[in-house]
Amino acid sequence: MRLFFDPRQRAHAPAREFHNGGWTPYAEVPERVDAILAALGPVEAPADAGEAPILRVHDAGYIDFLKTAYDRWVAAGRAGDVIAYAWPVVRRRDVRLDRIDALAGRYTMDAVTPLTADTWTSAYWNAQTALAATGAVLAGGKAFALCRPPGHHAGADYAGGYCHLNTAAIAAQAARDAGCARVAILDIDYHHGNGTQDIFWDRGDVFYASLHADPATDFPFYWGHTDEVGEAAGEGTTLNLPLPQGTRLEGFRRAQGQALEAIARFAPDLLVVSFGADTWEGDPISKFALTTADYAVLARDIAACGWPVVTLMEGGYAVDALGANVASFLSGF
């Protein structure tokens, strides 16, 4: 299996995040990739495919915000990382926004995703890693993209949930542009991938299936409910399978089987897997109960379907267990 990663993905390192009424250390630390690299061995650096494949998914104004937010923040006399305090919840529309705080609210969804001087650099190379792995699979091989930061909470024009560029969406769109007629995304991170769902909401050419903690109890709260099935040409190509806290292999595997059956009916040319190891029993911010050995079982079920598969890393915050959990999952292929 070919493994892709660029060291510049480590640079983004906010000091803290705001949730549950206070500041806590940022959970999505660069040491996560060190743990995975130590378990997997040597990786390839991605080629630079430029910004065009990123702009196939993301809004140009949002990309400009990611590139300039930190400098605007410093110019406004602020210390620390960029974080919003007001969000345009109602009647979102394109009004002129000059102040960094206004832009930060417009282009983010939460207070757990601060931006730093290095955010764009890490996000850019993160996307290149996803694209390189996708290209390797389309060329007939097997590949894993060691994506970090994660991507599935980022929408076309917003950051959130530690995510800036939606790597799964960029990979899926690149595969469409390379000639795949239908692409499916299976999201098995603990959290619902609201960004991926939003991006393909009204499209019939990309199927999005997600297993995740019930949004009634877990972030991102406002997406991932069972009645969200897509709209227009995309009606029926979004599938949400929320699961209760405490879910173990049996329940998770049954739901994954349901998702794979739906994907089989869609008959994809490529499957993109958004893989989060935050479903592990000891994850510090999540509440499922999968074991390290369970990941190999889940990956074997996916591999048995026979589609070309590219796996992209999403979450997983128990740094000491992360290497073994990722290695176990990849062993199933």
Ligand code: OKP
């Ligand atoms: C990103 B991915 C606790 C607050 C957690 C945000 C979770 C983002 C998860 N530090 N809220 O889906 O793993």
Ligand code: ZN
């Ligand atoms: Zn997650």
